[in-house]
Amino acid sequence: MSPQARFAASLLTPGSRCPPGLMTWNGSDPGRRFDVYRNNVMVSLIDALADSCPVAEALVGTRFFRAMAGIFVCANLPVSPVMAHYGKGFDAFIRTFEPAAGVPYLADVARLELLRVQAFHAADAVPLKSADLAHVLANADALPGARIALHPSVAVMPSPFAIASLWLAHQSDDVSAALGGVDAMRAEAVLISRVGLDVTMFSIDAATSVFVTSLAADMALASAAGRAQATDPAFDIPAALALLLRGEAMIAINFPESMLND
Amino acid sequence: MPVLANASPESFPRLPSRGGFGLKPEHFREILAAPPDIGFVEIHAENYMVAGGPFHHYLERIRSLYPLSIHGVGLSIGAETAPDEAHLDRLAALISRYQPESFSEHLAWSSHGTTFLNDLLPVPYCTESLNRVCNHIDRVQERLGLRMLLENPATYVEFDASTLSETDFISEIVRRTGCGLLLDVNNVYVSAVNHHRDARSVIRAMPLAAVHQIHLAGFATDSDADGYPLLIDSHGSPVAQVVWDLYAFALDYLGPVATLIERDNDIPALPVLVAEVQQAEALLRAAAVSKARLPQGLAV
Structure with a gap:
């Protein structure tokens, strides 16, 4: 084991002795100083x-959250100095973390917050405006085969819990009053996208969630709409497209080449 | 490999000999609404290694108003293994995009294998460590096409393996690699107290001719196992008076040098930071006046 391997191993083993080879000017126990690192x-x-998941922290309190996060950290150290991406898997960890079982929606709220961070830092792209869309709709014959390129910030998250309402309640000046009106056990789906510079969330129904997820998987418009209608026959394509427009969530509509050649 | 136009040390642009502060997202809008009269801003490189969004939006605009220092915290120059080429690529892209007047990193390690430890860890001051650090700095300067500044560390332990003083170690790095020195005066003070050295002697023994930037920050006070003071480089409070005094002492030797107020925790309101920058600038102006009285025979 190299000296730095020993140093790192001691760092990551709470309560262990400090690595050999350390000294102090006054002969005091270097362990106390090593503990600073x-x-x-x-x-x-x-x-x-905690910076990434303030609502999850608020839901269980700082002491519980930090103890839980500490266990995650020990088993999931960062693999990159770019800390904006740290925390991947934290929600999955929470889902299996027995002491948090009494707060069943905690993992999904944490996941929502991590998705918001990724949306915040996602690549820039110019969103389609309504004029762009009107132009496209004129090409109605080709529309079923078209594929919609979504903005890099877009994410969809369906949950069996009221994740968006829980999150929103925590933005209120009176969080406990706002939480009083939330039924946490009600299913919600959320579309996350960056509108201008602001990460924005839209509550969406299950069919729209399927629709956007299908578009994100590069499915053609007709197939995505078909899957959405299978979820809910009342699925409204124009309403869904209007929402994507408002959310600045589309950056291009690509038609199959055979249609363009017609 | 993208080679910057300003690749040679002589032509690499310099930060002005003024005060600046670390750019924080909390202050983006306020800075653009009423740009404070400061000499430069500094960013932590890794915070801007993201694809897009508000960080780049605001940095582009703020960078157009001020000279920029890019300060890395994750290159792990003191590691046992060579700098991560993927990270060097990210740094090169950031430097190419923002064309900073200065790039600096730490005499420390923060990664081991594929694990990033998110702290600046100490290196022993011995020949083996010296050779390794010099090789790593050579690679960084070659890849980035610039002369980097190396920051002296704040440390809490020393190593049995050390055979050189910290100042001899740093002086030799500067001599061999041609890198400059980012003199962190708070780190000098913190390490001097923690290892029972005389801070002013440490300053005098540093390779002062290579200093192109100064950092000032606040520390926290703890104690070691025997009750002696142990100072922590916390960046969470205003610059202490004893560090201002040491800074004034350093400026007597250096003359005016670009000086950063570092604040990474408990970020205060913008005017509070600006006031600290102005405090530094008052000392910089005094140093400019007294530069003519520079002691003779010093290699500065």
Whole structure:
């Protein structure tokens, strides 16, 4: 084991002895000083998760959240110095974290918050405006085969819990009053996208969720609409497209080449 | 490999000899609405290694108003293994996009294998470590096509393996690699207290001719296992008076040098940061006046 491997191993093993080869000017126990590094590593990584998931933290309280995050951190250290992407898998960890079982929606709220961070930092692209769409709709024959390119910030998250309402309640000045009106056990689906510079969430129904997810999987418009209608026969394509427009969620509509050649 | 037009050390643009602060998202809009009269801003490179969104939107606009320092915190120059080429690629892209007046990194390691530890960890001051750090800096400067500044560390432990003083170690790095020195005066003070050195002697023994930027920050006070003070480089409070005094002492030797107020935790309102920058600028102006009285025979 190299000296830095020993140093890193000691850092990541709480309560272990400090690595050999350390000294202090006054002969004091270097373990106490080494603990500064140990503390910096753990606290900064837990802070990173808390910064990304403030609502999840509020739902269970800071002490519980930080203890839970600490266990995740020890098993899931960052693999890149780009910390904006740290926390992937935290929601899956929470889902299996027994002490959090009493808050069944905690994992989904954390996932929503992590998706918001990714939407915030996603690549820039010019969204389609209504004029662009009107032009496209004129080409009605080709529309069923068209594929819609979504903005890099777009994400869809269906949940068996009221994730959007829970999140929104925490933006209120009086969180407990706002939470009083939320039925956490009601299913909600959310479309996340960056409108201008602001990450924005839209509550969507299950069929629209299927529709956007299908578009994201590069499915043609007719197939995506078909899947949505299978979920809910009342699925309204124009309403869904209007929502994507308002959410600045579309960047291009690509027609199959055979149609363009006609 | 993209080679910058300003690749040679002589032509690499310099930060002005003024005060600046670390750019924080909390202050983006306020800075653009009423740009404060400061000399430059500094960013942490890794925070801007994201594809798009508000960080780049605001940085592009703020960068057009101020000279820019890009300060890396994740390159792990002191690691046992060579700098990560993927990370160097990301740095090269950021530098190419924003054309900073300065790029700096730390004398520390923060990655081991594929694990990023998110802290600046200490290196022993021995020949083996010296050779390794120099090789890594050579690679960084070659890949990025610039002369980087290396920051002296704040440390909490020392190593049995060290055979050189910190100042000799850093001086030799500067001599061999041609890199510049980012003199973190708070780190000098923190390390001096933690290892029972005289901070002013440390400053005098640094390769002062290579200093192109100064960092000032606040520290927190703890104690070691025997109750002696142990200072923590926390960046969470205003610059301490004792660090201002040490800064003034350093400026007596250096003359005016670009000086950053670093604040990464408990970020205060913008006017509070601007006031700290102005405090630094008052000392920079005094240093400019007294530069003519520079002690003779010093290699500065």
